[in-house]
Amino acid sequence: MVAACFMITLVLYTVATVSFLSYSLRRSEALSQVSLGLTAVGFAAHTFVLGARMFAASSSAPPSFPEALSFFAWMIILVLLVVEFRHQIHVLGSFMVPLAVVSLVLAAALPETEPTLQPVLKTLWFHVTLSMLGAVGFTVAFVAGVMYLIQDRLLKSKQFNVLYSKLPALDFLDHLNQQSIVLGFPLLTLGIVTGAISAQIARGSYVSWNPEQTWALVTWLFYFIVLLGRLTVGWRAKRAAYLTVIGFACVVLTLVGVVLKGHGVLS
Amino acid sequence: MHLIVVGLSHKTAPVEIRERLAVPESRLGEALTRLCSYPGVKEGVLLSTCNRVEVYSVVDDIEAGYGRIQEFLADAHLSLSSEQLTPHLYWHTGDRAIGHLFRVAASLDSMIIGESQILGQLKGAFEVALAHKTTGVIMNKVVKKAISVAKRVRTETKISEMAVSVSYAAVELAKKIFSNLHEKTVLLVGAGEMAKLAARHLIAHGVGHVRITTRTPQHAVELAAKFGGTAVPFDQFKDDMASADIVLVSTGAAHYLVGAEDVHRAVRERMNRPMFLIDISVPRNIDPAVRHVDNAFLFDIDDLKHRVEQNRAERVQEAEKAEKMVLEEVTTMLDWMKSLEVTPTIVALRTHVDDLKRAEVNKVLARLPHLSSQDRELVEGLASSIVNKLIHRTMVTLKTEVNSSSGPAFVEAARRFFALDQQPAPTQSIKTCTEPPRYQAKGSAESGVEDADPETSTHKQAR
Numbered sequence: 001m002v003a004a005c006f007m008i009t010l011v012l013y014t015v016a017t018v019s020f021l022s023y024s025l026r027r028s029e030a031l032s033q034v035s036l037g038l039t040a041v042g043f044a045a046h047t048f049v050l051g052a053r054m055f056a057a058s059s060s061a062p063p064s065f066p067e068a069l070s071f072f073a074w075m076i077i078l079v080l081l082v083v084e085f086r087h088q089i090h091v092l093g094s095f096m097v098p099l100a101v102v103s104l105v106l107a108a109a110l111p112e113t114e115p116t117l118q119p120v121l122k123t124l125w126f127h128v129t130l131s132m133l134g135a136v137g138f139t140v141a142f143v144a145g146v147m148y149l150i151q152d153r154l155l156k157s158k159q160f161n162v163l164y165s166k167l168p169a170l171d172f173l174d175h176l177n178q179q180s181i182v183l184g185f186p187l188l189t190l191g192i193v194t195g196a197i198s199a200q201i202a203r204g205s206y207v208s209w210n211p212e213q214t215w216a217l218v219t220w221l222f223y224f225i226v227l228l229g230r231l232t233v234g235w236r237a238k239r240a241a242y243l244t245v246i247g248f249a250c251v252v253l254t255l256v257g258v259v260l261k262g263h264g265v266l267s
Numbered sequence: 268m269h270l271i272v273v274g275l276s277h278k279t280a281p282v283e284i285r286e287r288l289a290v291p292e293s294r295l296g297e298a299l300t301r302l303c304s305y306p307g308v309k310e311g312v313l314l315s316t317c318n319r320v321e322v323y324s325v326v327d328d329i330e331a332g333y334g335r336i337q338e339f340l341a342d343a344h345l346s347l348s349s350e351q352l353t354p355h356l357y358w359h360t361g362d363r364a365i366g367h368l369f370r371v372a373a374s375l376d377s378m379i380i381g382e383s384q385i386l387g388q389l390k391g392a393f394e395v396a397l398a399h400k401t402t403g404v405i406m407n408k409v410v411k412k413a414i415s416v417a418k419r420v421r422t423e424t425k426i427s428e429m430a431v432s433v434s435y436a437a438v439e440l441a442k443k444i445f446s447n448l449h450e451k452t453v454l455l456v457g458a459g460e461m462a463k464l465a466a467r468h469l470i471a472h473g474v475g476h477v478r479i480t481t482r483t484p485q486h487a488v489e490l491a492a493k494f495g496g497t498a499v500p501f502d503q504f505k506d507d508m509a510s511a512d513i514v515l516v517s518t519g520a521a522h523y524l525v526g527a528e529d530v531h532r533a534v535r536e537r538m539n540r541p542m543f544l545i546d547i548s549v550p551r552n553i554d555p556a557v558r559h560v561d562n563a564f565l566f567d568i569d570d571l572k573h574r575v576e577q578n579r580a581e582r583v584q585e586a587e588k589a590e591k592m593v594l595e596e597v598t599t600m601l602d603w604m605k606s607l608e609v610t611p612t613i614v615a616l617r618t619h620v621d622d623l624k625r626a627e628v629n630k631v632l633a634r635l636p637h638l639s640s641q642d643r644e645l646v647e648g649l650a651s652s653i654v655n656k657l658i659h660r661t662m663v664t665l666k667t668e669v670n671s672s673s674g675p676a677f678v679e680a681a682r683r684f685f686a687l688d689q690q691p692a693p694t695q696s697i698k699t700c701t702e703p704p705r706y707q708a709k710g711s712a713e714s715g716v717e718d719a720d721p722e723t724s725t726h727k728q729a730r
Contacts, residue, residue, distance in 0.1 A: 155443065155564050160574055169446035170541050234538025237562045 002052045005045045006070075010108065012042030013077075013101045020093040027162050032090035039097060043077045050074055063128045065258055069107035071129070073100040075136040083176070091166040095143045110259065123198040131191030131216075135251050137184020138223065142248035144177040145241035152238055174237055177244055178230060185223050192216055211257030219250040268309065268607070268675060269329050270405060272367055273336040273358040274321030277378045280355035287347055288340065290315040295392070298343060299401040305335040310406040312396040314371070316388045318378050323368060325405045329360055365409060365600050369593045372413035373420040374427070381426035381582045386417045404675040405607070409600065416596045423592065426585040434465035436571045436578075437545050438472050441513055444543045444564055452476040454511035456504055456525075457518030458490055461547050465515055466494060478511060480504040482518070505529050509536035517548045527556040530563045547571070606682060607675045609665055615687045616658060616665075624654045661685075 016038035023031035053067060063071070080096040083089065151167040154160070167173075195216070196206040207213055226243045229235035235243065275284065290298050295313055302311040302322065310325035322340065326332025337356065341349045359367050370376045374385050393410045396402045402410070421427050445451055453474050455466055458481055466477065477496025480503075481487040487498035499507050508514060508529065518524060525544070530553075534542055544565045546553040557565045605611070628650045632643060661681055668674045682688055 151443070155440075156558065158566070158570050158573065160577055164443070167443075169442060170444045172446040174541075175446075234535075234540075237539045237541055239539065239561075 002049055002056075005049045005052075006104075006108070009042050009046040009049060010101070010104050012038050012045065013073075013097055013104065016042060016093070017097045017101050020090075020097055024091050024094040024163060024166055027165075029090075035093055035097075036084065036090070039077060039093060040081065043074070043081065046070075046074050046077065063125065066107040066110050068128050068132050069103045069110070072132045072135060072139075073103040073107070075133065076100045076103070076139060079136060079140055087168070087172070089168050089172075091147070091163075091168070092143070095147060096140075099139060099143070123194050123201065127191055127194040127198050129191075130187050130194060134184045134188030134191050135255070137180045137187060138219075138244070138247055138251050141177045141180035141184065141244040142251075144173045144180060145244035145248075148173040148177065148241040149238070149245070152241070170237070174240065177240055178236070181223060181227055181230075181244065185227055188216075188220055188223070192220055210261055212254060212261050213257075215250060215254035215257045219247065219254055222247050222250055268405065269326050269332065269360055270323070270364045270409065270604075271326055271329060271332050271336070271358060271360045272321055272323050272364045273333060273340070273356060274314070274319060275352075275355040275357065276319035276321070276376065278376075279357055284347070284352070284355055285317070285320065288315075288320045288343075288352075289317065290320065290343065292391070292395075295395045296399045298339075299396055299399050301343075302336070302339050303401045305339060307331050308335055310403040311401045312392055312406055312410060314389060314392045316385065319371070319376075321371070323364070323406065323410070325403065333358055362597055362601055365604075366593060366597045368409060368413045369416045369596055370590075372417040373589055373593060374417070375420075375586055375589055375593065379432065380579075380586050382432070383421075383427055386414065389417075390414060403673065404679055405604070408603065412596065412600055416593060419596075420589040420592055424585040424588045426582055426589055432464075433547065433568065433571045433575055434461055435468050436574045437465045437515070437547075437566070438468045440545075440564075440566060440571075440574070441469065441543055442472070444541050445512060448473040449475050451512040452478060452510055453513040453515060454499070454504065454508065455479045455490070455494075455496075456514065456516040456552070457481055457520075457548065458486065459517035459519075459547065462515050462517035463490075465545065465547070469513065469515075470494065474513070478507065480507075505533075508533040511542070512540070513543045513545070515545045515547070516552045517546075518552055520548070520552050521550055522552075523554040524552045525557070526554045527560055530557045530560050530565075534560060534562050545571070606688060607678050609674065609678055612678050612681055612687065613662060613665055616661065616681060616685055619685055619687060620654045620658055624650045 016035050019031055019035040019038060023029075023035055050071065076096055077100050080092060083092060147167055148170060150163065151170055151173065154164045154167070155170070195213075199208065199213075200206045207217075222243075226235065226240070226247060229243075230240055275288065277285070280288075290313060292315075295315065299311055299313055302308060302313065302324070307327040308324055309327065312323045314321045314323065320340070322336045324332065324336060326335070336358075337349065337353065340356075341347060341352050367376070372386055372389050374381050374383065377385055389410070393402070393414075396406070441448060441451075448469065451474050453466060453469050453476070455462060455477065458479065470477065477491070477494045478499050479487045479490045479494065479496055480499040480501050481490070482501050484498065484500065487501070490496075491498040505525070508525075509532075511533075514525075516525065530542065530544065534540075539562050542563045544553055544557060544563060546565065546567045549568060551567055553565060553567070555565070555567070557563055628647050631646060632638070635646075638646070661684075664677055665681060668677045
């Protein structure tokens with residue numbers, strides 16, 4: 001049942017991706033409602049999957065990486081639906097839903113691994129949830145950054161095409177970028193702190209400089225500088241957009257580190 | 268009663284003719300009163316804009332009415348003879364007149380399709396006519412309907428969404444850079460007509476602060492007062508640029524007033540907040556190298572024109588949808604006008620009361636089976652006589668008021684008092700508009716006669 005629902009979710013998100021992409025490339029507004037409807041139904045199925053896992057007995061077991069990815073995808077769609085509800089920016093779906101699909105596909109493809117830090121269940125829960133929420137913030141910032149760069153390019157080159165008319169105003173995207181980092185950064189900070197505490201309890205040391213931890217700290221430092229730059233010397237607009245795209249690469253590398261560690265390659 | 272429109276527009280007359288015929292707003296009332304003083308002219312609305320002068324009127328007789336209105340138009344302008352005027356005039360009656368008014372209101376007949384001014388102008392013309400009591404039941408209904416059709420077209424199609432004037436294109440672009448114009452500041456450098464128009468559009472869309480600089484300080488102060496902004500000394504405006512989100516340049520200078528370095532500095536001072544620069548001067552006043560400055564978006568007059576061209580093409584597509592809506596609305600309007608005709612109303616009233624009478628008489632007679640045939644006739648006679656007396660005044664009034672200006676009002680009243688529209692009205696062959704109305708400049712007598720044909724005219728049967 002849960003597995004079937006997971007497949008339904010994946011299929012719905014995939015169809016919604018196609019629908020959103022063709023919405024962005026065609027002048028007609030008709031597809032926006034179809035795409036949103038598909039996403040919303042998919043989201044409901046997804047919520048059921050996650051809810052079932054939560055309640056399914058082993059709620060005491062810490063979340064596996066695929067489960068964390070599934071949660072990540074769920075949050076991405078939640079953010080999309082909230083922003084959509086408040087600002088009606090349909091084109092956002094064309095960027096966010098594909099990301100949710102990718103992370104769900106990975107969640108399905110990666111083998112379920114037993115977490116290495118077995119004994120400290122509570123803090124591990126916090127660590128995974130908070131880190132993933134931080135990653136969601138940076139992902140939304142990345143999407144806003146990419147959209148910003150596209151719109152900036154279209155305006156500069158005076159290409160008033162369909163995408164131009166559908167993308168929102170530059171300052172909205174810059175604001176979305178800033179808000180996402182402002183929310184994502186403290187969450188990642190807490191995620192790293194709880195991760196370090198878990199490591200201390202399990203292994204006796206806060207930091208062991210494996211790829212996951214190294215990249216997590218690099219990511220943290222990077223966004224710290226980005227945030228500081230924005231608030232003090234005006235790293236906003238185009239520069240902020242570029243920086244968040246680079247920052248997202250750090251996030252991805254951190255997650256790759258998690259996978260490698262899970263497989264015991266580098267532990 | 269016939270609805271007729273006589274006029275000329277940018278499609279049929281050059282500006283030299285239009286400007287001589289245009290009636291200034293201050294003299295509209297007087298002109299309307301004069302129009303309605305012509306015999307046979309019952310109602311009138313005069314629409315006078317820079318692109319069209321049209322008289323919408325309700326007249327007793329189409330041909331006589333056309334003559335009168337033509338006379339009225341020529342009379343107002345002694346410099347223009349009837350012979351000079353006639354070749355430029357077009358005229359429509361009945362469904363085509365309604366269709367024409369709807370298309371005009373919906374801005375389908377405008378020089379720039381989908382522009383929004385015409386609706387305001389029509390409302391203005393209608394208000395003047397109302398104030399001078401030159402409208403009656405028909406004009407009131409038709410013009411109000413035209414306004415609602417225009418609104419429908421605007422909400423259900425994208426015809427007015429896209430900017431089709433250079434000054435408005437600036438607003439559209441501004442909205443792609445700033446999601447909310449309320450907190451934004453626009454700096455006007457120089458004040459050409461187009462720049463002022465663009466500034467007005469920006470203010471109408473919420474721009475909060477206006478700063479103005481011109482070479483003549485006095486001029487800037489005057490303009491600042493007009494726009495509710497502040498004047499900036501011309502030699503200081505470059506230092507002031509950082510405070511402006513939108514910079515609108517249009518001076519007569521023959522060289523670049525704003526260089527890439529100036530913009531670069533301003534953007535830096537703004538902590539990289541985007542800046543929107545519009546250069547509508549020819550020769551250009553902003554160095555094109557500004558394009559390469561990050562977070563500064565420069566558009567010159569050609570960029571804006573290019574945007575306008577694209578939008579125009581899209582509007583034409585939307586106009587096709589709008590035309591279909593107009594046709595639908597004309598049909599509903601015709602149904603209403605049909606109901607205003609006197610003869611069918613009298614017939615309907617007669618049938619209505621006869622039906623009532625028969626039903627009541629039958630009911631009573633069924634209860635009194637013992638009556639002799641003589642008594643039965645008596646009862647029937649009684650009923651007939653009461654019914655006839657009751658409707659007598661209404662019938663007489665309808666017949667005598669047929670040709671008066673308040674005729675349609677009486678018809679409407681009678682139909683409502685007796686609830687005549689709740690039953691199928693007597694059928695009549697009315698030719699409805701099944702194809703897009705054709706508009707041609709009418710000078711020839713033949714085309715006039717063609718329009719006066721009872722088949723196409725809506726109200727012939729009423730008389």
